[in-house]
Amino acid sequence: MHTPLIEFKDVTKRFGNRTVLERVNLQIYEGQVTTIIGLSGAGKSLILKHIIGLIQPDEGAIFFRGKPIAGMKKTEIATSFAQMSYMFQGNALFDSLTVYDNIALPLRETTNLKKAEIDRRVMARIEQTELTEAAHRYPSELSGGMQKRAALARALITDPQIVLFDEPTSGQDPVRKNAILSMIAQYQRKFNFTAILVSHEIPDVYFISNRILALYDRRIVFQGTPEELENFDHPFTDEVINSMEALQKELTGLYSKRQFKIFNHVQMRRSKSGEFYCIVFFSLQELNTIITKFGHDAAQDVLRDMGLYIDKHFGAIGGFSTRRDTNELITMLPYANLSEAESIIKDFVHDFHGQVTRTIQAAACKSVLGEPTELTIMAGIAQGQSTSNIDAVIALAKSQQKEIGRLHCAAGE
Amino acid sequence: MAFITNSQGGSKNETKGGPGALVLLPFTFVGRTVIDWVDNLGAATIFLFTALTKTFGRKQLFKIVEQIYYIGAKSITIIMLVSLFTGMVLGLQSYHALVKFGAQGALGSLVSLSLIMELGPVLTAIMITARAGSAITAEIGIQRISEQIDALHTMRINPLRYLVSPKIIAAIISFPLLTAVFDLVGIIGGYISGVVLLGVNAGVYLHSIQAYVDLRDIINGFIKVIVFAVIVSTVCCYQGYFAHMRKDSHGAQAVGLATTSAVVLSCVLILVSDYVVTSLLI
Numbered sequence: 001m002h003t004p005l006i007e008f009k010d011v012t013k014r015f016g017n018r019t020v021l022e023r024v025n026l027q028i029y030e031g032q033v034t035t036i037i038g039l040s041g042a043g044k045s046l047i048l049k050h051i052i053g054l055i056q057p058d059e060g061a062i063f064f065r066g067k068p069i070a071g072m073k074k075t076e077i078a079t080s081f082a083q084m085s086y087m088f089q090g091n092a093l094f095d096s097l098t099v100y101d102n103i104a105l106p107l108r109e110t111t112n113l114k115k116a117e118i119d120r121r122v123m124a125r126i127e128q129t130e131l132t133e134a135a136h137r138y139p140s141e142l143s144g145g146m147q148k149r150a151a152l153a154r155a156l157i158t159d160p161q162i163v164l165f166d167e168p169t170s171g172q173d174p175v176r177k178n179a180i181l182s183m184i185a186q187y188q189r190k191f192n193f194t195a196i197l198v199s200h201e202i203p204d205v206y207f208i209s210n211r212i213l214a215l216y217d218r219r220i221v222f223q224g225t226p227e228e229l230e231n232f233d234h235p236f237t238d239e240v241i242n243s244m245e246a247l248q249k250e251l252t253g254l255y256s257k258r259q260f261k262i263f264n265h266v267q268m269r270r271s272k273s274g275e276f277y278c279i280v281f282f283s284l285q286e287l288n289t290i291i292t293k294f295g296h297d298a299a300q301d302v303l304r305d306m307g308l309y310i311d312k313h314f315g316a317i318g319g320f321s322t323r324r325d326t327n328e329l330i331t332m333l334p335y336a337n338l339s340e341a342e343s344i345i346k347d348f349v350h351d352f353h354g355q356v357t358r359t360i361q362a363a364a365c366k367s368v369l370g371e372p373t374e375l376t377i378m379a380g381i382a383q384g385q386s387t388s389n390i391d392a393v394i395a396l397a398k399s400q401q402k403e404i405g406r407l408h409c410a411a412g413e
Numbered sequence: 414m415a416f417i418t419n420s421q422g423g424s425k426n427e428t429k430g431g432p433g434a435l436v437l438l439p440f441t442f443v444g445r446t447v448i449d450w451v452d453n454l455g456a457a458t459i460f461l462f463t464a465l466t467k468t469f470g471r472k473q474l475f476k477i478v479e480q481i482y483y484i485g486a487k488s489i490t491i492i493m494l495v496s497l498f499t500g501m502v503l504g505l506q507s508y509h510a511l512v513k514f515g516a517q518g519a520l521g522s523l524v525s526l527s528l529i530m531e532l533g534p535v536l537t538a539i540m541i542t543a544r545a546g547s548a549i550t551a552e553i554g555i556q557r558i559s560e561q562i563d564a565l566h567t568m569r570i571n572p573l574r575y576l577v578s579p580k581i582i583a584a585i586i587s588f589p590l591l592t593a594v595f596d597l598v599g600i601i602g603g604y605i606s607g608v609v610l611l612g613v614n615a616g617v618y619l620h621s622i623q624a625y626v627d628l629r630d631i632i633n634g635f636i637k638v639i640v641f642a643v644i645v646s647t648v649c650c651y652q653g654y655f656a657h658m659r660k661d662s663h664g665a666q667a668v669g670l671a672t673t674s675a676v677v678l679s680c681v682l683i684l685v686s687d688y689v690v691t692s693l694l695i
Contacts, residue, residue, distance in 0.1 A: 049563075052566075052567050053566075054563055054566055054567070078569070081569065082569055084567070085567065085568075086564070086567035088560050088563070088564060090559060090560055092559060092560040092561050092563065092564035093561075094556075094561055094564075095559075095561075096552075105568065105570070106568040106569075106570070108472070109472070109568070109570045109575065110568065110569050110570060158568075
């Protein structure tokens with residue numbers, strides 16, 4: 001694998017007699033979204049503060065693009081850190097400055113840009129983070145969510161190559177949490193920066209992360225993809241992930257992917273050999289259009305309503321569901337063969353076209369301005385047997401998707 | 414701290430407890446306090462010089478002017494009020510003392526010299542400490558505990574340049590100006606009580622000022638107040654900047670205690686340095 005962008009080698013940090021990080025080894029790669037997970041007070045934020053140079057390690061070394069920071073010249077360090085930006089857990093907005101001035105501050109103080117150019121860039125970020133109405137208000141006059149977005153806008157104003165997010169979703173409601181994560185993912189794709197997150201939002205954060213680092217008992221005990229983490233056999237899984245997952249199904253009301261797998265495993269063990277089950281694969285097309293036109297909140301409202309409805313409908317008949325990706329949901333119907341599943345889906349679509357469409361449409365089409373837009377809901381069914389590989393059945397269901405609903409949003413509706 | 418006296422192999426445990434340690438406790442306390450003082454003095458001096466090296470930079474002028482407005486212009490009302498009554502009381506007291514010697518004609522020079530050389534610089538510095546110094550400590554302290562100063566670091570904005578340097582320079586500019594206002598209004602106060610209320614001849618009052626007040630007295634007064642400005646601004650900024658490192662408290666309480674310490678320490682240092690500077694100037 002290529003040289004890591006940031007690497008920790010045996011980094012130890014103590015505060016008095018208390019060792020917070022002990023021989024921490026980790027690698028962060030360029031262009032990826034890397035999330036550090038762990039219990040509160042485990043030292044996750046401390047890792048970010050080491051990366052940005054706010055804190056120095058007591059032992060060990062930190063490497064930036066393969067070079068030890070301790071051995072760099074002052075100018076090299078300044079150049080390296082100038083590529084980074086940091087979004088604080090508590091936002092760290094200047095309470096005596098307006099939102100506009102907070103966002104403009106790094107440009108005013110560290111660049112020679114003209115006032116008009118600064119204004120253009122700041123207003124662009126303000127619009128992207130949906131803060132236009134709050135631009136000339138003070139941070140204390142804003143809601144927690146708006147403050148987060150202002151901090152995000154300030155972190156991104158200098159177009160950094162590396163952005164560190166310290167619990168960007170703390171203190172937010174489920175919709176807003178996912179909206180912020182979705183915003184980070186969108187900006188990361190758009191501006192191609194390297195994102196390093198500290199988050200508790202398991203499993204939601206998996207959807208936007210390329211790599212997960214697990215901090216447990218003062219050390220990094222896992223580095224890998226979210227999929228690899230699902231098979232990670234370690235006390236960390238029981239103590240940390242399980243406890244967090246129990247709290248983190250608020251957005252859609254659905255199970256996490258890992259819980260889904262466990263349920264599936266239990267079902268398969270209970271069922272007789274060769275017994276059928278069905279997988280229903282749902283996806284929301286043009287969700288990005290909703291994000292672009294109506295904002296991240298509207299998109300998360302749609303996902304929440306869809307998840308709640310799926311859970312309500314299929315949960316009542318023994319099915320269980322999970323969110324597979326940002327815009328994908330899957331439901332397992334145990335002991336159902338294909339024809340039974342098709343009949344269940346028919347009922348679902350019938351109900352869906354009645355009451356549910358209106359609910360989701362209301363969520364998706366909030367504050368419609370400009371051109372009309374459409375959101376298509378697709379569903380596909382595939383049948384499996386207790387002996388068959390569930391991933392293959394899911395892939396088959398995905399490939400057989402058909403349109404089951406279309407929502408039309410236009411001004412005045 | 415260990416007190417090992419037996420280099421031939423005496424046990425460390427012997428020195429940790431027992432009556433010996435109890436006897437040494439006051440010395441330990443004094444020693445630690447002195448070390449802390451010296452440590453802080455050194456740190457504050459480095460802090461001051463580092464901040465002064467950041468004075469000249471782009472966009473600093475605007476921040477300095479902003480701070481002059483905050484520290485200086487906004488303090489004028491309180492300075493004028495205090496100085497008016499200080500001058501009036503001084504005129505009143507001095508008149509009754511001078512009458513005993515038949516020297517009421519020297520009232521103008523006594524009031525003006527007292528104000529210019531002593532009361533003006535000291536009371537101005539104390540009043541600004543109470544009004545602006547405490548606010549500076551609280552402001553920087555809150556910025557410290559709410560990670561705003563860390564945020565400046567992450568934005569590659571030097572906090573000393575952005576927050577501290579303009580305040581120190583503004584104090585150095587504002588203190589002498591406010592002292593001049595204090596002196597002038599104080600002399601007017603002395604005029605009101607001496608001339609208007611007690612009947613001293615106006616020409617005698619003014620002539621006595623012109624005859625006995627030297628330019629050197631005025632310069633010495635300004636030298637003093639510049640020293641006070643450096644002390645007050647450094648102490649107040651330093652206390653706020655390192656509020657998070659206080660050993661006796663944390664968070665908002667640390668900011669509160671830092672503010673109290675800044676005001677008390679500034680006032681004590683104003684009076685101590687007043688004596689030192691006066692003895693050097695006389």
